[in-house]
Amino acid sequence: IVFGTVSAKAQTDPLPSWNDGVPKKAIIELVGRVTKEGGPDFVPVPERIATFDNDGTLWCEQPFYVQMAFAFDRVKVMAPQHPEWKTKQPFKALLQGDVKTAATAGEKGLLAVIAATHSGMTVSQFEQEVRDWIKVARHPRFKRPYNELIYQPMVEVLNYLRANGFKTFIVSGGGVDFMRPWAPASYGIPPEQIVGSSGVIEFRLGKNGKPELFKTPKVQFIDDGPGKPVGISMSIGRQPIIAFGNSDGDLQMLQYTTAGSGVRLGLYVHHDDAEREYAYDRKSQIGRLDKGLDAAAKNGWPLISMKSDWKVIFPFEVK
Amino acid sequence: IVFGTVSAKAQTDPLPSWNDGVPKKAIIELVGRVTKEGGPDFVPVPERIATFDNDGTLWCEQPFYVQMAFAFDRVKVMAPQHPEWKTKQPFKALLQGDVKTAATAGEKGLLAVIAATHSGMTVSQFEQEVRDWIKVARHPRFKRPYNELIYQPMVEVLNYLRANGFKTFIVSGGGVDFMRPWAPASYGIPPEQIVGSSGVIEFRLGKNGKPELFKTPKVQFIDDGPGKPVGISMSIGRQPIIAFGNSDGDLQMLQYTTAGSGVRLGLYVHHDDAEREYAYDRKSQIGRLDKGLDAAAKNGWPLISMKSDWKVIFPFEVK
Ligand SMILES: [Ca+2]
Ligand SMILES: [Ca+2]
Numbered sequence: 001i002v003f004g005t006v007s008a009k010a011q012t013d014p015l016p017s018w019n020d021g022v023p024k025k026a027i028i029e030l031v032g033r034v035t036k037e038g039g040p041d042f043v044p045v046p047e048r049i050a051t052f053d054n055d056g057t058l059w060c061e062q063p064f065y066v067q068m069a070f071a072f073d074r075v076k077v078m079a080p081q082h083p084e085w086k087t088k089q090p091f092k093a094l095l096q097g098d099v100k101t102a103a104t105a106g107e108k109g110l111l112a113v114i115a116a117t118h119s120g121m122t123v124s125q126f127e128q129e130v131r132d133w134i135k136v137a138r139h140p141r142f143k144r145p146y147n148e149l150i151y152q153p154m155v156e157v158l159n160y161l162r163a164n165g166f167k168t169f170i171v172s173g174g175g176v177d178f179m180r181p182w183a184p185a186s187y188g189i190p191p192e193q194i195v196g197s198s199g200v201i202e203f204r205l206g207k208n209g210k211p212e213l214f215k216t217p218k219v220q221f222i223d224d225g226p227g228k229p230v231g232i233s234m235s236i237g238r239q240p241i242i243a244f245g246n247s248d249g250d251l252q253m254l255q256y257t258t259a260g261s262g263v264r265l266g267l268y269v270h271h272d273d274a275e276r277e278y279a280y281d282r283k284s285q286i287g288r289l290d291k292g293l294d295a296a297a298k299n300g301w302p303l304i305s306m307k308s309d310w311k312v313i314f315p316f317e318v319k
Numbered sequence: 320i321v322f323g324t325v326s327a328k329a330q331t332d333p334l335p336s337w338n339d340g341v342p343k344k345a346i347i348e349l350v351g352r353v354t355k356e357g358g359p360d361f362v363p364v365p366e367r368i369a370t371f372d373n374d375g376t377l378w379c380e381q382p383f384y385v386q387m388a389f390a391f392d393r394v395k396v397m398a399p400q401h402p403e404w405k406t407k408q409p410f411k412a413l414l415q416g417d418v419k420t421a422a423t424a425g426e427k428g429l430l431a432v433i434a435a436t437h438s439g440m441t442v443s444q445f446e447q448e449v450r451d452w453i454k455v456a457r458h459p460r461f462k463r464p465y466n467e468l469i470y471q472p473m474v475e476v477l478n479y480l481r482a483n484g485f486k487t488f489i490v491s492g493g494g495v496d497f498m499r500p501w502a503p504a505s506y507g508i509p510p511e512q513i514v515g516s517s518g519v520i521e522f523r524l525g526k527n528g529k530p531e532l533f534k535t536p537k538v539q540f541i542d543d544g545p546g547k548p549v550g551i552s553m554s555i556g557r558q559p560i561i562a563f564g565n566s567d568g569d570l571q572m573l574q575y576t577t578a579g580s581g582v583r584l585g586l587y588v589h590h591d592d593a594e595r596e597y598a599y600d601r602k603s604q605i606g607r608l609d610k611g612l613d614a615a616a617k618n619g620w621p622l623i624s625m626k627s628d629w630k631v632i633f634p635f636e637v638k
Binding site: 046049123167169176177180190191192193194198201202203205210211213220221226227229230233234235236237238252255256259 | 365368442486488495496499509510511512513517520521522524529530532539540545546548549552553554555556557571574575578
C-alpha cells in the first residue's frame with residue numbers, strides 16, 4: 001500500500017485543527033510516553049485519566065455562562081407562578097430583560113436565581129427542561145445553539161486521548177444535571193463521567209408510590225476551585241494524568257494533576273481571540289484567569305492560544 | 320471442533336456456582352432480553368448499568384461490618400495519640416477489647432469511632448492504611464483475609480454482566496475510600512465505578528506547596544437507604560437496569576431500579592445459611608432485611624437463597 005506524503009500526513013495527524021505549537025507537541029509527547037509499553041513513563045490503561053473543565057475549556061462561556069442564560073430564561077417561564085418576582089431583585093430586572101442590573105445583585109443574587117430555577121422538580125423533569133431549552137436557545141452573538149459552540153480542537157483532543165486508552169471526564173463548576181442532557185452527544189463523554197456541582201436531592205415516593213428524585217434548593221457540593229480535586233477524589237478516585245482548564249477555578253485541579261508521580265500535564269486554554277471568539281483573562285468577571293496565568297508561567301504549564309494554536313474554533317467551521 | 324455434551328454445558332454456563340433456581344433464571348432471562356438486538360426489550364450498551372450493594376451482597380458483613388473491624392483496630396493503633404480515650408466510651412471499651420460494651424454506645428457512638436479513625440490524614444494516607452490493614456486482618460470465624468470472603472456466585476454475576484456490555488458499579492453505604500484500595504482487584508470494578516459514603520475532604524497545599532486532600536470528620540454524603548438512588552443519580556446519572564442488595568438499606572435502590580421503563584430487575588441476597596455463612600434477616604442489627612423482605616414478596620423481586628441457590632459461597636471453595 002502506498003500513501004501520498006500529504007494525505008498520509010493529514011491522515012495520521014491526530015489533532016488536525018491544531019497548529020504545530022508548544023501545546024500540541026506537549027499533548028502528543030505525553031501520549032507517546034504514557035502509551036509506550038516497557039518505557040519509563042508507561043501508564044496502564046485503567047490509570048489513564050484525563051479531566052476537562054467545561055465552560056471556556058470545551059465550549060464558549062461568554063458573554064455569560066450558558067447555565068446562567070438557561071436560568072434567566074427559566075425565570076421568564078416560571079414568573080407566572082412567582083408574582084413576588086415582580087418586585088424582587090434580581091428577578092425583577094431579569095423579567096425586564098435587564099441583565100446588567102440583575103448582575104449588580106452579585107454572586108448571592110445569581111445563586112438565588114440558580115436555586116429558584118434549579119429546584120422544585122424531579123431530576124428527570126429538570127433534565128427534560130434542559131433538553132428542550134438547548135434545542136431552541138441561541139447564542140446572542142453567534143446565533144447558534146449553544147451546543148454547536150463547542151471547541152473543535154478540544155473535541156479532537158478528547159477523541160485522541162480516548163483512542164489512546166484514556167478515560168475522559170468533565171470536571172466542571174457547572175451543575176451536573178445541567179450538563180448530562182447534552183454533553184454526552186457533544187463530547188462522547190457518558191453521564192457517569194461527568195463530575196459537577198450539585199444540589200441536595202431528596203428521594204420521595206410520589207403518586208402511585210412511584211419513586212422520584214426531587215431537587216431541593218440546598219447546595220450539596222460545589223465542584224469549583226479547591227472543590228475540583230475534591231470532586232475528582234470523590235467521583236474518580238484517581239489522580240489525572242492530564243487536565244485542561246481555562247480559569248482560576250481550575251488552578252487546584254492543575255496543581256493536583258501535575259503533582260502526581262511520573263509524567264503529568266496541565267494546560268490552560270487562553271482566550272486571546274476577540275475576532276473569532278472572545279479575548280479575556282485577568283480582569284474578566286466570567287472565566288477569570290489571573291492567578292492561573294502566573295501559576296502556568298511558574299510551573300511551565302502550556303498556554304493554549306486560541307488565536308495561534310487553533311486553526312478553527314467551532315465544528316461548523318470545518319469543511 | 321467437537322464438544323462433549325457435559326463439558327459444553329459446563330463451558331457455556333455463565334453462572335456455574337448457581338443452582339438452577341428462580342434468581343439464576345431471572346438474571347439470565349434479563350440479560351437475554353436486553354441484549355437481543357431488534358427485540359422489544361433491547362437496551363443499548365451505554366445504558367446497561369448494574370449496581371451492587373457491597374456489605375452482605377458482595378462480601379461477608381457478619382459478625383460486624385468489615386469497616387467497623389478496621390475502625391476498631393485503628394482505635395488501638397491511634398490510642399497513644401489519644402489519652403482521653405482511656406476514659407471515654409466507646410473508645411475505652413474498644414481498647415479493652417470489649418466490643419459488646421462498645422456496641423451499647425449505639426449508632427452515635429459508632430459514628431464517633433468512624434469520625435475519629437477516618438479523619439486527620441490525607442486520602443492517600445488513609446488508603447494506604449486500609450491497604451496495609453486488609454493484608455493482615457483476619458475474619459474471626461473464617462480466619463481469612465476479609466477480601467477472600469467475597470461471594471463467588473456474585474463475582475460470576477459481575478463477570479457475566481460485564482461480558483454482556485453492562486457497566487458494573489458498587490453502590491454501598493460503606494466509605495468510598497475504604498473500598499477503593501481493595502475492591503477493584505476483588506470485583507473487577509474500577510475506583511471510578513465505586514459509589515459510597517464520604518466525609519468532607521479539604522484541598523490544602525502542604526509542605527513544599529504540594530497539594531493534598533485532607534479528610535475531615537464532617538459528613539459529606541451518606542450513601543444508604545434513600546441516599547442510594549440519590550448517589551446513583553449524582554454519580555452515575557442513569558437508572559440501573561439491574562440492582563442487587565441484601566438489606567433494608569437497599570430498598571430504595573431496588574424501588575428506583577425496578578420503577579424504570581422497560582425490563583428491570585431487583586434482587587435480594589437472603590442470608591439463610593448459618594452453616595456455610597450466617598443466617599439473619601428481620602431482626603439482625605447488621606444488614607437487617609425486614610421491610611425489604613415484604614417489598615420483595617409484594618413486587619416479585621427474586622430472593623437469592625444462599626443455602627439453596629449457591630453451590631459455593633467463597634472463591635476458596637472452588638476447586
Ligand atoms: Ca472554565
Ligand atoms: Ca448490605
